[in-house]
Amino acid sequence: MSTHPSCPSRLYRLAHTCLGALLFSASVIAQDLALLEEEDEQIEALLERMTLEEKAGQLTALADNIRSLNPHTNPDVNQRRADELLAEVRAGRVGVLFNGRGIKGARLAQHAAAEESRMKIPLLFAGDVIHGYRTVFPIPLAEAASFEPELAERTARVAAVEATAGGLHWNFAPMVDIARDQRWGRVAEGSGEDVYLGKLFAAARVRGYQGKSLASEDSVLATPKHFAAYGAVSGGLDYNTVEISPQTLREVHLPPFRAAFDAGALSVMTSFNEINGVPATANYELLTTILRDEWGFKGFVVSDYTADMELIAHGFAENPREATKLAFLAGVDMSMQSGYYVRYLPELVRSGEIPMTTLDQSVRRVLRLKKALGLFDDPYRSLDPEREAVDLKRPEHRALAREAARRSIVLLRNENELLPLSKSTKIALIGPFADDRQNLHGPWTLFADEQEAITVAEGIAAALDDPSLLQVVKGSDFEAPLPDGIDAAVQAANEADVVVLAIGETQQMSGEAQSRTNIVVPAAQQRLAEALSETGKPLVVLLRNGRALALQGAVRDADAILVTWFLGSETGTAVADVLFGDYNPSGRLPVSFPIEPGQQPFFYNHKRTGRPYVEGGPPQFKARYREAPYAALYPFGHGLSYSKFKYGPVRLSATTLPWDGFIDVSAEITNVSERAGEEVVQLYIHDRVASLTRPVRELKGFRKIYLEPGASTVVSFRLTREDLQFVGPDLQWVAEPGAFDVWIAPSSTAGTPSTFVLEGKPSS
Numbered sequence: 001m002s003t004h005p006s007c008p009s010r011l012y013r014l015a016h017t018c019l020g021a022l023l024f025s026a027s028v029i030a031q032d033l034a035l036l037e038e039e040d041e042q043i044e045a046l047l048e049r050m051t052l053e054e055k056a057g058q059l060t061a062l063a064d065n066i067r068s069l070n071p072h073t074n075p076d077v078n079q080r081r082a083d084e085l086l087a088e089v090r091a092g093r094v095g096v097l098f099n100g101r102g103i104k105g106a107r108l109a110q111h112a113a114a115e116e117s118r119m120k121i122p123l124l125f126a127g128d129v130i131h132g133y134r135t136v137f138p139i140p141l142a143e144a145a146s147f148e149p150e151l152a153e154r155t156a157r158v159a160a161v162e163a164t165a166g167g168l169h170w171n172f173a174p175m176v177d178i179a180r181d182q183r184w185g186r187v188a189e190g191s192g193e194d195v196y197l198g199k200l201f202a203a204a205r206v207r208g209y210q211g212k213s214l215a216s217e218d219s220v221l222a223t224p225k226h227f228a229a230y231g232a233v234s235g236g237l238d239y240n241t242v243e244i245s246p247q248t249l250r251e252v253h254l255p256p257f258r259a260a261f262d263a264g265a266l267s268v269m270t271s272f273n274e275i276n277g278v279p280a281t282a283n284y285e286l287l288t289t290i291l292r293d294e295w296g297f298k299g300f301v302v303s304d305y306t307a308d309m310e311l312i313a314h315g316f317a318e319n320p321r322e323a324t325k326l327a328f329l330a331g332v333d334m335s336m337q338s339g340y341y342v343r344y345l346p347e348l349v350r351s352g353e354i355p356m357t358t359l360d361q362s363v364r365r366v367l368r369l370k371k372a373l374g375l376f377d378d379p380y381r382s383l384d385p386e387r388e389a390v391d392l393k394r395p396e397h398r399a400l401a402r403e404a405a406r407r408s409i410v411l412l413r414n415e416n417e418l419l420p421l422s423k424s425t426k427i428a429l430i431g432p433f434a435d436d437r438q439n440l441h442g443p444w445t446l447f448a449d450e451q452e453a454i455t456v457a458e459g460i461a462a463a464l465d466d467p468s469l470l471q472v473v474k475g476s477d478f479e480a481p482l483p484d485g486i487d488a489a490v491q492a493a494n495e496a497d498v499v500v501l502a503i504g505e506t507q508q509m510s511g512e513a514q515s516r517t518n519i520v521v522p523a524a525q526q527r528l529a530e531a532l533s534e535t536g537k538p539l540v541v542l543l544r545n546g547r548a549l550a551l552q553g554a555v556r557d558a559d560a561i562l563v564t565w566f567l568g569s570e571t572g573t574a575v576a577d578v579l580f581g582d583y584n585p586s587g588r589l590p591v592s593f594p595i596e597p598g599q600q601p602f603f604y605n606h607k608r609t610g611r612p613y614v615e616g617g618p619p620q621f622k623a624r625y626r627e628a629p630y631a632a633l634y635p636f637g638h639g640l641s642y643s644k645f646k647y648g649p650v651r652l653s654a655t656t657l658p659w660d661g662f663i664d665v666s667a668e669i670t671n672v673s674e675r676a677g678e679e680v681v682q683l684y685i686h687d688r689v690a691s692l693t694r695p696v697r698e699l700k701g702f703r704k705i706y707l708e709p710g711a712s713t714v715v716s717f718r719l720t721r722e723d724l725q726f727v728g729p730d731l732q733w734v735a736e737p738g739a740f741d742v743w744i745a746p747s748s749t750a751g752t753p754s755t756f757v758l759e760g761k762p763s764s
């Protein structure tokens with residue numbers, strides 16, 4: 001097995017890339033902020049000449065049906081005819097077109113805006129490039145499992161190169177919603193349940209998308225979304241109500257946005273949900289008090305798709321005119337797809353209900369960003385057919401897709417070291433995902449071609465010494481049995497050395513509006529697994545999933561389980577890399593896998609309760625379910641490797657942390673196996689007593705290390721008071737003196753804690 005021979009130098013290189021990226025993002029902020037803050041004569045002159053309709057047009061984003069469209073998303077986009085839309089562009093009644101595809105149509109539309117309209121203001125082309133444009137990377141949740149934000153920065157960079165080659169300037173990503181309920185389908189689009197991890201991935205993706213300057217031809221403006229608390233919808237039901245304490249909102253759901261802005265993001269998208277009775281898209285406290293007044297955000301705010309219109313369905317606005325007024329005055333600069341702003345803003349300004357200065361300020365924000373992107377200098381920026389032909393077909397992009405995919409796979413279980421398999425094993429590859437090409441990408445890939453992706457069967461066949469060692473049988477459909485499917489599968493299993501079972505969720509089961517009540521493997525596939533388990537053949541489960549699942553029966557008890565999410569263009573090659581040990585798995589769960597579906601919402605950093613159940617203790621009148629403890633089957637942070645690592649005791653540089661000082665927490669990690677491999681060393685804390693109760697554990701740091709067989713290294717983390725802060729009763733971040741438990745561990749439930757004390761503030 002060749003486990004990453006280049007790893008040490010690779011990690012060294014990563015450290016440098018990260019530093020470089022930080023420097024880049026700092027300069028992006030400085031340079032782009034200057035453009036947003038200084039008075040710009042050209043823009044002021046435009047504002048003076050623009051009519052009210054033209055101003056409202058700049059605040060209007062419409063689906064691009066001038067270019068060819070993907071019919072699977074936002075289907076009503078096809079209703080407007082291209083020539084009607086071009087006429088709107090010429091009239092200056094639209095400033096942004098989104099989710100169009102191809103340079104030819106984009107140049108046509110840009111010509112209408114930049115050369116045929118009265119003000120000649122260029123269009124901004126936007127799109128949902130969530131995990132790749134033409135080259136598809138793992139879904140964001142999968143990529144978070146790599147615990148390598150730097151990897152996400154690199155895939156985001158490539159996505160930006162391809163997206164701009166396809167004519168986009170503005171990306172509706174990253175999705176930074178924290179998701180603590182696995183019934184919610186959009187778990188797939190984010191970085192999972194943890195805030196610390198979520199912040200790092202949010203910032204990394206922004207850096208990747210925006211590159212070294214927005215003006216670069218291959219940079220896209222990033223849009224953290226959905227602001228805010230969209231992941232906290234009740235019952236995991238997409239679009240549903242959010243009832244949330246202001247502390248949880250500020251401590252869990254807002255920090256990834258803040259991290260994205262600190263990394264330079266200059267636009268943000270509102271969410272569909274209401275928060276404590278006020279829809280996010282008309283939420284002054286969120287969009288103005290917090291975003292502008294507290295955080296000083298200088299970019300612009302766009303509504304989600306028709307979210308301003310939906311204020312009426314929420315029961316918050318009586319009619320379209322009022323919805324427009326409420327959304328705009330709350331702080332939504334731009335309206336997506338409803339067309340409300342261009343219809344109602346001019347009249348609302350004429351009637352004096354909306355001040356002209358407020359309208360001008362929103363238009364100014366949008367025009368400044370168009371200028372920062374270089375569109376005033378060259379409206380045809382990123383609209384180069386030659387670049388489109390070259391940059392969408394780069395082999396290095398596919399190589400990165402393979403690297404990202406194998407780094408996203410999580411090995412949950414490996415009884416008797418069944419994996420890795422030898423390349424001379426006779427394999428029965430069974431299941432609806434075995435040779436399927438329709439579910440490799442996962443949700444939100446509007447610009448890719450599934451024919452270009454590699455299936456599991458193709459990947460495994462290519463890796464085996466002899467492709468005839470592989471027999472592929474479907475066995476079952478995704479949600480229904482196949483006639484004689486199980487019989488054929490059992491027969492293939494009996495003829496093989498090992499069964500590899502590719503089962504799980506289709507890509508239609510996750511993503512927007514795909515909430516599930518029962519987060520299990522569909523029944524037909526479960527029956528197939530039970531039958532195969534009865535053959536007694538060693539069973540490897542390859543799980544396809546966009547969320548954590550509650551694994552049951554033969555799936556749960558399989559000899560080995562690999563979580564393969566939706567891995568994108570290089571699915572088959574990456575799966576084969578891990579299956580045969582050409583890559584030693586290093587992914588860790590960014591979401592907890594529950595024991596039972598009914599435990600949702602379940603997340604590792606829950607509170608303790610007054611009656612915690614202690615493993616092995618009496619269960620009566622304790623916080624547990626009749627059928628399951630208040631625990632995960634596989635917790636956040638869990639993941640195995642083909643190597644074995646031993647954790648030495650946690651050492652503290654002192655037992656007290658002075659108010660303005662620090663404490664170093666370290667442990668020696670040893671690779672006690674015969675294989676080189678990577679380990680994700682995780683640092684958790686628990687604040688024992690506080691003025692508001694604290695979670696049982698909180699992630700505060702991690703390090704991905706590479707160790708040769710028998711090698712050891714000391715991993716050390718520095719903690720300061722800032723790491724111990726939480727949002728207190730008065731909504732301010734506060735650290736309270738007292739005792740803290742601290743773990744260095746391979747997962748959120750492993751390890752033995754040490755303790756230190758945060759000293760009080762010295763009296764001056």
Ligand code: BGC
Pocket residue numbers: 074099128172225304305512
């Ligand atoms: C989604 C957004 C997306 C937008 C534009 C909405 O339905 O919630 O995430 O950016 O559509 O496609």
